[in-house]
Amino acid sequence: MKNWLMKSEPSVYSIDHLAAEGRTLWSGVRNYQARNFMVQSMAIGDRVLFYHSNADPPGIAGLMRVSGAARPDPSQFDAHSEGYEPRAKRSAPVWQCVEVEFVAKAGRFVSLEELRAQSSLAKMELLRKGSRLSIQPVTPAEMAAVLKLVRIKVQRFKG
DNA sequence: GCCAACGTTGGC
DNA sequence: GCCAACGTTGGC
Numbered sequence: 001m002k003n004w005l006m007k008s009e010p011s012v013y014s015i016d017h018l019a020a021e022g023r024t025l026w027s028g029v030r031n032y033q034a035r036n037f038m039v040q041s042m043a044i045g046d047r048v049l050f051y052h053s054n055a056d057p058p059g060i061a062g063l064m065r066v067s068g069a070a071r072p073d074p075s076q077f078d079a080h081s082e083g084y085e086p087r088a089k090r091s092a093p094v095w096q097c098v099e100v101e102f103v104a105k106a107g108r109f110v111s112l113e114e115l116r117a118q119s120s121l122a123k124m125e126l127l128r129k130g131s132r133l134s135i136q137p138v139t140p141a142e143m144a145a146v147l148k149l150v151r152i153k154v155q156r157f158k159g
Numbered sequence: 160g161c162c163a164a165c166g167t168t169g170g171c
Numbered sequence: 172g173c174c175a176a177c178g179t180t181g182g183c
């Protein structure tokens with residue numbers, strides 16, 4: 001079981017949207033490295049931190065779990081979508097997305113500033129200067145540290 | 160709104 | 172294959 005962090009702008013799609021829906025397709029990713037993580041490395045059951053980017057303040061808002069394997073991102077075929085991809089064909093999609101399901105809201109929202117203050121997270125990809133990856137791997141130690149900060153019990157993953 | 164850092168595109 | 176120009180991300 002791997003650990004991940006995925007970013008979303010809460011004004012577009014927040015942890016509350018996911019909590020209300022239960023599950024969603026993580027569509028709209030248009031970065032090859034992020035796509036490759038979803039296609040090559042993610043598996044059902046993987047744990048994912050939900051990060052609110054471009055927010056005031058930005059930070060960890062909750063937790064989700066990968067509930068469906070990567071599949072073609074439908075928005076790439078929609079000419080009216082911002083994510084429209086003219087190069088994509090039904091038979092040769094360019095972009096993929098996984099399905100994720102809600103696990104828990106952070107018991108306490110943990111801001112980027114607070115994450116930066118943790119020495120245990122010093123090497124976290126999210127905190128690297130200039131880091132923009134919207135889907136990134138998280139080490140088990142980093143995940144444990146963040147779950148403690150947001151006050152989510154690991155038990156919540158089981159079942 | 161600003162802008163640093165980064166990714167992508169396209170001319171050569 | 173190089174790299175300048177451009178577009179995007181995302182913190183501040």
